[in-house]
Amino acid sequence: MHKNIDNIRQEFLNFFKKKGHEIIASSTLIPDNDQTLLFTNSGMNQFKNIFLGMDKPLFKRVTTAQRCVRAGGKHNDLDNVGYTARHLTFFEMLGNFSFGDYFKNEAIQFAWELLTDNNWFNLSKNKLWVTVHICDSESYDIWIKQVDIPNEHVIKIGNNTDNFYDSDNFWQMGNVGPCGPCSEIFYDHGDRFQGGPPGSLKELGERYVEIWNLVFIQFNRQSNGHLLSLPMLSVDTGMGLERISAILQGVHSNYSIDIFRKLISSISQITQVNNDNTNRSLCVIADHIRTCSFLIQDGVTPSNEGRGYVLRRIIRRAILHGKKLGINDIFFYKLVPPLIKYMQHLSDNLREKKDFIKKVLFNEEKLFEDTLRKGLKLLEKKLVLLRGNVLSGEIAFDLYDTYGFPLELTKDICLRHGIHVDQVKFDQSMLAQKKHAKESNKFYIFNKNISLCNILSTFVGYRELTYRTKIIALFRINKPVNKICAKEEGIVILKNTPFYGESGGQVGDSGQLKTISSLFQVTNTKKYGQTIGHLGVVNSGSISVGEEIIAQVNQCKRRHISLNHSATHLLRAALYQVLGTHIIQKGSLVNDQYLRFDFCHHETMTEVQINTVENIVNKQIWINFPIMADMIPIETAKNDGIVMLVNKQYEKIVRVIRMGNFSAELCGGTHAKNTGEIGIFVITKESSIASGIRRIEAVTSITALSVIHQYKKLLQDIFTSTKSNNKNILSKIYEFKSRCQKLEKEIEHLRNQQIIQESLSFIKEIYYIKDVQVLVKQVENMMLNPLTNLIDCLKRQLKSGVIVLINVNKNNKISIAIAVTKDLIENNRINALNLVRLIINTLGGKGGGKPHFAQVGINNVINTSKISTKINYLLHNIL
Numbered sequence: 001m002h003k004n005i006d007n008i009r010q011e012f013l014n015f016f017k018k019k020g021h022e023i024i025a026s027s028t029l030i031p032d033n034d035q036t037l038l039f040t041n042s043g044m045n046q047f048k049n050i051f052l053g054m055d056k057p058l059f060k061r062v063t064t065a066q067r068c069v070r071a072g073g074k075h076n077d078l079d080n081v082g083y084t085a086r087h088l089t090f091f092e093m094l095g096n097f098s099f100g101d102y103f104k105n106e107a108i109q110f111a112w113e114l115l116t117d118n119n120w121f122n123l124s125k126n127k128l129w130v131t132v133h134i135c136d137s138e139s140y141d142i143w144i145k146q147v148d149i150p151n152e153h154v155i156k157i158g159n160n161t162d163n164f165y166d167s168d169n170f171w172q173m174g175n176v177g178p179c180g181p182c183s184e185i186f187y188d189h190g191d192r193f194q195g196g197p198p199g200s201l202k203e204l205g206e207r208y209v210e211i212w213n214l215v216f217i218q219f220n221r222q223s224n225g226h227l228l229s230l231p232m233l234s235v236d237t238g239m240g241l242e243r244i245s246a247i248l249q250g251v252h253s254n255y256s257i258d259i260f261r262k263l264i265s266s267i268s269q270i271t272q273v274n275n276d277n278t279n280r281s282l283c284v285i286a287d288h289i290r291t292c293s294f295l296i297q298d299g300v301t302p303s304n305e306g307r308g309y310v311l312r313r314i315i316r317r318a319i320l321h322g323k324k325l326g327i328n329d330i331f332f333y334k335l336v337p338p339l340i341k342y343m344q345h346l347s348d349n350l351r352e353k354k355d356f357i358k359k360v361l362f363n364e365e366k367l368f369e370d371t372l373r374k375g376l377k378l379l380e381k382k383l384v385l386l387r388g389n390v391l392s393g394e395i396a397f398d399l400y401d402t403y404g405f406p407l408e409l410t411k412d413i414c415l416r417h418g419i420h421v422d423q424v425k426f427d428q429s430m431l432a433q434k435k436h437a438k439e440s441n442k443f444y445i446f447n448k449n450i451s452l453c454n455i456l457s458t459f460v461g462y463r464e465l466t467y468r469t470k471i472i473a474l475f476r477i478n479k480p481v482n483k484i485c486a487k488e489e490g491i492v493i494l495k496n497t498p499f500y501g502e503s504g505g506q507v508g509d510s511g512q513l514k515t516i517s518s519l520f521q522v523t524n525t526k527k528y529g530q531t532i533g534h535l536g537v538v539n540s541g542s543i544s545v546g547e548e549i550i551a552q553v554n555q556c557k558r559r560h561i562s563l564n565h566s567a568t569h570l571l572r573a574a575l576y577q578v579l580g581t582h583i584i585q586k587g588s589l590v591n592d593q594y595l596r597f598d599f600c601h602h603e604t605m606t607e608v609q610i611n612t613v614e615n616i617v618n619k620q621i622w623i624n625f626p627i628m629a630d631m632i633p634i635e636t637a638k639n640d641g642i643v644m645l646v647n648k649q650y651e652k653i654v655r656v657i658r659m660g661n662f663s664a665e666l667c668g669g670t671h672a673k674n675t676g677e678i679g680i681f682v683i684t685k686e687s688s689i690a691s692g693i694r695r696i697e698a699v700t701s702i703t704a705l706s707v708i709h710q711y712k713k714l715l716q717d718i719f720t721s722t723k724s725n726n727k728n729i730l731s732k733i734y735e736f737k738s739r740c741q742k743l744e745k746e747i748e749h750l751r752n753q754q755i756i757q758e759s760l761s762f763i764k765e766i767y768y769i770k771d772v773q774v775l776v777k778q779v780e781n782m783m784l785n786p787l788t789n790l791i792d793c794l795k796r797q798l799k800s801g802v803i804v805l806i807n808v809n810k811n812n813k814i815s816i817a818i819a820v821t822k823d824l825i826e827n828n829r830i831n832a833l834n835l836v837r838l839i840i841n842t843l844g845g846k847g848g849g850k851p852h853f854a855q856v857g858i859n860n861v862i863n864t865s866k867i868s869t870k871i872n873y874l875l876h877n878i879l
């Protein structure tokens with residue numbers, strides 16, 4: 001009997017537990033503190049700072065089953081999904097990690113034992129092949145001498161280009177960051193499949209599949225390409241759970257393993273599409289529903305940039321595959337329940353967020369339908385106005401990029417009109433966009449010298465705001481120095497400090513560092529790994545490393561920051577009560593002026609919801625709970641359901657902030673002593689900052705009072721200027737409004753009267769071209785509404801004919817409105833769009849419309865008087 005995927009995952013973790021590894025939970029798909037890594041794409045991401053030596057590891061050996069997404073960014077498999085048996089955009093990566101503990105020898109031995117020992121995976125040794133980097137003779141020797149793999153199965157792989165370590169056997173997380181040579185393990189699925197061993201000419205086939213990558217992390221790649229040696233040698237391995245499951249379940253494709261078989265069968269039932277086991281589109285949809293559901297669960301929502309944009313593309317790709325299968329209804333969201341049924345083991349959140357995930361997918365699919373419709377309309381418009389029979393590649397790319405129109409679809413539609421698409425220009429635009437994306441996919445470590453100086457500063461500022469301590473390091477322009485002189489800027493590192501380093505949304509403190517003869521003004525405080533840096537300028541005297549100083553935090557500012565921070569906790573708990581449990585914090589800012597809280601929510605909050613949240617928070621303030629800080633084990637925090645950030649790796653012992661029974665949150669920030677100190681809480685703004693993400697801004701205490709005063713003053717000014725009071729202001733406003741409407745109507749009526757008068761005089765200018773009545777007339781500075789009214793009025797009087805009004809604006813901008821009566825269109829005599837096309841061909845400009853009414857706009861016309869003559873001439877040609 002084959003092992004199921006859950007057994008396989010557990011066996012891997014158990015094996016490494018036996019080898020002294022701590023089992024750590026998967027982090028979320030949104031990497032913590034890493035703006036340029038789109039998604040967690042490998043087991044090692046959550047340990048990046050440990051590899052770099054910036055954080056201390058809690059355990060020297062750990063093992064994980066990490067959920068990963070490889071779509072967008074450096075490791076991107078999106079376009080392969082559906083075309084190979086082994087690529088997925090969402091997968092689980094099984095990994096074992098050593099942080100400065102074991103290195104190549106044990107890593108290779110462990111891997112071999114797990115794969116081949118008959119107590120574990122028991123794979124045939126003849127089926128396994130490995131690669132090593134050509135310069136990594138140490139790994140090569142271990143495989144050849146210490147492991148009983150056939151020698152000819154160990155293959156040395158060189159570099160792809162002249163660049164050293166540009167190789168499949170050199171792994172790096174991104175353009176910068178931890179990296180090192182690697183040894184990859186492949187499985188031979190047998191000669192039923194095409195392809196050759198790695199390194200051979202046929203290596204791209206499907207026969208030999210990479211299953212495990214053992215990376216020996218020893219460098220930190222810099223943005224200029226240089227490799228800096230890291231202080232310790234580490235190991236990062238990653239094995240695709242779905243790939244090893246395919247092998248252990250005796251199948252070739254990932255899509256044939258237990259979980260995918262069940263999922264695909266449910267999808268085929270729901271969509272009524274026949275599942276003949278070879279249907280690529282069903283596989284794509286199955287892959288994409290996993291990716292999209294987990295991304296939404298982890299807080300990504302569709303949008304036009306960054307992570308949200310990638311999610312949007314994946315959803316659209318799934319929907320287009322649905323269309324390929326003939327599914328015309330909105331269907332993607334219906335796949336969430338079966339997914340949850342088969343993948344619940346991965347995350348409790350999935351079930352909890354079910355309704356939210358379904359709603360996001362439903363809304364997005366509906367939006368895409370509208371977008372497709374708009375794109376189609378745009379394409380048709382372009383086709384009407386097209387000169388020649390080639391559609392520009394830029395237009396096709398725009399349709400692809402803006403409307404999610406796949407090139408194939410554009411080509412299909414064009415073909416029906418006998419038009420080709422300029423593929424070369426399309427490819428060029430695509431390349432340019434990819435280059436742009438690559439350039440923005442870089443992350444930098446600011447002040448890296450400070451990050452890597454690895455000094456531990458102790459924060460004493462929860463209790464103390466003034467503290468006698470010692471300067472242990474100084475930096476000027478990111479370089480360590482011994483002294484900073486008067487008027488010079490720099491960064492001071494203290495042994496102990498009461499200054500809070502900006503983190504967790506709370507801004508850094510400001511204040512002063514004083515010795516008997518000098519003063520350093522601290523304008524901001526930041527964290528660099530474990531180091532707290534005081535940024536500022538020497539106001540008088542000079543300061544030197546080793547000197548004793550008194551560190552004094554600006555107390556008033558700190559107090560207001562703390563009040564706002566405590567209020568943010570109350571706000572979060574209130575939102576959870578009022579809006580639901582899908583609220584995930586997406587960001588926050590707490591300073592001495594106000595607080596800002598960003599969270600996932602799919603719609604604008606109603607006035608009632610905002611008021612309810614405000615009421616709840618104020619009630620908790622007035623209860624005046626003591627605010628307690630405790631240090632507890634992370635496991636206890638998890639079991640107690642204490643609020644924590646989803647994308648953060650916490651220490652073993654964590655700090656929890658409690659406010660009565662109302663709020664308990666993990667937090668390193670500073671807080672008030674009692675909720676009552678917050679005084680009053682007022683929401684000043686609720687807005688959207690990205691699709692699916694709302695932002696609340698609020699104020700507390702004295703700032704809240706001054707906001708109330710401002711509102712009062714504003715109201716008073718309105719009363720004075722409208723000669724009203726709080727009893728009659730609303731009725732006054734309604735009165736103003738209805739008076740305005742009445743006046744507007746009267747004006748409109750008068751304008752129409754005037755137009756009818758004018759049109760009567762225009763009628764006299766009608767002439768015939770052949771048997772068709774024609775009126776070509778120049779008017780000046782008319783707005784769109786009167787212009788269309790005038791044209792309608794003329795059309796009614798004319799009964800049959802063509803009317804062209806040339807509206808000349810002040811800056812020689814011309815808009816031409818063309819109306820054609822129905823009979824002429826039906827008899828194929830003339831159509832407004834044909835005339836538009838001719839006008840654009842001869843006079844330039846842009847335009848469009850329908851057969852009975854169309855418009856053209858032309859900028860910067862030099863000689864406006866000639867336009868009527870030219871149009872007249874064109875009409876003669878057509879009629």
Ligand code: SER
Pocket residue numbers: 041042043044095171213214215236237238239
């Ligand atoms: N980081 C390596 C990879 O993703 C091994 O985990 O392949």
